[in-house]
Amino acid sequence: MVYHPDLGYVENGIDFTDTGLYKTAIRDFGQATILPSFSYQSKIFSDLEDEKLWTRSWIAIGTTHQIPNIGDLLPFTVGRHGLHVQRQEDGSLIGRFNKAQHGGCRAIPAQCQTGKKTKCSFTSCGYSRDRQTIRVEEIGENTPTMHQYLGLIPERLLPVKVETLGPYIFVNLDPDSKSLNEEFSSIPESIDFNSITNLDLQTDQWFECASNWKLIGRAFYDSDNNKQNLEVKELSQDTTHFHATDVLISEADNNDNLLKADIYWLFPNLLIVDTLTHIFSVILQPTSMQESLLRACVFNKNDTDQGNDSIPKEILNFIELIQSRTKSFQDITGKINSPSSSELNNKTMPLENNIAGYVFQKYVAKTVTTMHEYYWNAPLFTNNPVA
Ligand code: FES
Numbered sequence: 001m002v003y004h005p006d007l008g009y010v011e012n013g014i015d016f017t018d019t020g021l022y023k024t025a026i027r028d029f030g031q032a033t034i035l036p037s038f039s040y041q042s043k044i045f046s047d048l049e050d051e052k053l054w055t056r057s058w059i060a061i062g063t064t065h066q067i068p069n070i071g072d073l074l075p076f077t078v079g080r081h082g083l084h085v086q087r088q089e090d091g092s093l094i095g096r097f098n099k100a101q102h103g104g105c106r107a108i109p110a111q112c113q114t115g116k117k118t119k120c121s122f123t124s125c126g127y128s129r130d131r132q133t134i135r136v137e138e139i140g141e142n143t144p145t146m147h148q149y150l151g152l153i154p155e156r157l158l159p160v161k162v163e164t165l166g167p168y169i170f171v172n173l174d175p176d177s178k179s180l181n182e183e184f185s186s187i188p189e190s191i192d193f194n195s196i197t198n199l200d201l202q203t204d205q206w207f208e209c210a211s212n213w214k215l216i217g218r219a220f221y222d223s224d225n226n227k228q229n230l231e232v233k234e235l236s237q238d239t240t241h242f243h244a245t246d247v248l249i250s251e252a253d254n255n256d257n258l259l260k261a262d263i264y265w266l267f268p269n270l271l272i273v274d275t276l277t278h279i280f281s282v283i284l285q286p287t288s289m290q291e292s293l294l295r296a297c298v299f300n301k302n303d304t305d306q307g308n309d310s311i312p313k314e315i316l317n318f319i320e321l322i323q324s325r326t327k328s329f330q331d332i333t334g335k336i337n338s339p340s341s342s343e344l345n346n347k348t349m350p351l352e353n354n355i356a357g358y359v360f361q362k363y364v365a366k367t368v369t370t371m372h373e374y375y376w377n378a379p380l381f382t383n384n385p386v387a
Pocket of ligand 1: 101102108109111112118120123124125126127128
């Protein structure tokens with residue numbers, strides 16, 4: 001079933017919307033702990049995230065380069081909601097909920113209710129893993145694959161708000177949300193989104209990550225050498241993004257060159273790494289409480305690398321570093337949750353010593369504890385007046 005907000009988000013008597021649970025995580029930097037361990041482990045907490053975060057934020061789902069032609073379709077599961085964005089005849093983009101929000105049955109099968117996205121060959125919905133972009137030139141327009149998303153009358157599907165920032169496509173399931181530009185109005189001008197639109201997409205690839213999605217962004221900035229470069233002034237802001245310059249993303253090579261980049265994190269799920277030669281971006285997508293997908297795109301800033309459609313080695317190394325950093329952090333949160341853990345018993349949690357992670361966890365704590373007005377006890381998207 002779809003989790004209704006009026007059921008509450010309570011596990012073992014603990015109400016996850018209680019602001020008191022997060023008070024140690026929003027202390028000043030240096031004294032703040034990581035988020036409570038249930039936020040990395042609990043299915044109920046991920047239901048809360050679905051209701052408060054995924055359905056009410058601007059979520060990056062891909063790039064305009066991935067659906068260049070009329071009819072091309074980009075599927076993306078946002079929280080528990082299967083949706084897609086399609087290129088229209090006039091070149092604009094339209095967002096809709098998929099025809100199938102669950103496997104065509106009246107109820108959601110048990111194997112799809114665990115919080116882990118299933119691999120389903122029958123349909124694509126809010127409980128299954130996404131398939132890659134569907135290109136009309138590869139499969140044709142009126143095919144069963146397209147019908148899984150569009151049905152026979154796409155005009156009758158529930159609409160989803162779509163906006164772009166340079167090449168990045170964002171959706172928002174909340175019909176009352178502010179605009180994308182308003183949401184990210186404070187992003188530094190050092191990043192020129194329009195110029196990224198004009199770059200060649202060298203490649204896009206997906207990588208698995210064995211950790212909760214919230215632990216991944218912080219790993220982009222997680223190096224002892226980076227600490228002094230991260231700007232403390234960011235901390236006082238009630239922000240929707242994090243930005244740091246000259247972040248070290250590799251060890252020294254044979255020529256003693258250290259690879260550095262500017263890294264922009266647009267909360268909750270887009271990271272853009274700006275290096276001398278490439279723009280490398282990652283869209284985060286949870287696939288279970290302890291697994292996530294990194295949907296990576298590499299844009300080439302350098303004409304000399306034309307025709308090369310592989311991921312540059314230094315970027316591949318960086319992705320491996322992210323995977324291993326997040327895995328170790330996930331292991332720490334798993335140990336804390338075990339009944340014998342001293343942290344659990346003494347009610348002490350590790351400190352969050354990563355500034356990006358700290359700013360992000362404040363955003364998460366605020367988002368999941370914000371109270372909204374419910375018009376009736378149904379999911380948010382059914383309020384859509386356009387429907
Ligand atoms: S409900 Fe199980 S794959 Fe869609």
